[in-house]
Amino acid sequence: MPPQTDLLPPSSSAPPVGYDGDGAVPRIVPVRRTGRWTAAVAVLILLALALNSVIRNEAFEWDVVVSYFATVSVLRGLWLTLWLTAVVMVLGFALGALLAVLRLSGNPVLQAVSWGYVWLFRSTPILVQLLFWFNIGALYPQILGVNTVTLMGPVTIAVIGLTLHEAAYAAEVVRGGILSVERGQIEAAQSLGLGPWRRFRRIVLPQAMRSIVPPAGNMLIGTLKGTSIVSIIAVQDLLYSVQLVYHRTYQVIPLLLVATIWYALVTSLLSIGQRYVERYYARGTAGAR
DSSP: OOOOGGGSOOOOOOOOTTOOSSSOOOOOOOOOOHHHHHHHHHHHHHHHHHHHHHHHOGGGOHHHHHHHTTOHHHHHHHHHHHHHHHHHHHHHHHHHHHHHHHHHSSOHHHHHHHHHHHHHHHHSOHHHHHHHHHTHHHHOSEETTEEHHHHOOHHHHHHHHHHHHHHHHHHHHHHHHHHTSOHHHHHHHHHTTOOHHHHIIIIIHHHHHHHHHHHHHHHHHHHHHHGGGGGGGTOOOHHHHHHHHHHHHOOHHHHHHHHHHHHHHHHHHHHHHHHHHHHHHTTTSTTOO
16 A cells, blocks of 8 residues: 555745745844934933033032031931921821721721821811911910910921821821731631731731831821921921021022932932832732842
């Protein structure tokens, strides 16, 4: 019997991929990204021109910036700004965590109180709140037998006003972090017989911190810059300190540059710290880097 050659697969006569008919495979040429490099060069040129104009513009008075950058009054204002930021963040997140727990509780009254607090303080501008607390003595000259006019100085008012405002936002950050933890994790901890506090400390909080830290870091930086608003009630923070100087010397631009550079330096350091904290709590996840 003759072999059934018709059942064999026919030999392919198609040329190999890339074959040009002359026996040579063409060279692969990378895509030319002319537009990308043109845009990059244009941006660099614009940045160089802007930097040159800033450096060479005598109106900036960089010698004045250098002379006032580390003066006692400026450093004292910087210290008050840092101190106020730290106190407000600690107290704000403590109160915010309590409000978040109340919001997640099964008690409808506590839920309503927490929701109302967050709604009120997030709906009112921080400047209005500070001015309201600054004039609280006109409404309540005495609270529990204490004279509010003499007791509540500008720094105390700044701490109270900023803390109450910060707590409203911190409450939502903490609540969102707690809700990000899968319910199965909590149920598994319950099945192991862990108590409520131990479940929260060992199971819920470490996982919730992955969602809490990024917005909390942004709030910290925002609070640092937001403390400049207390200058409106004569708290001698960093901005108010430079304002006192340029009201006397009329060198507005260089003194504002002093404050700007200090704010930029501190926020940069806080951003670096935030990155390391995020990496610490993101261990074991795909987003850790």
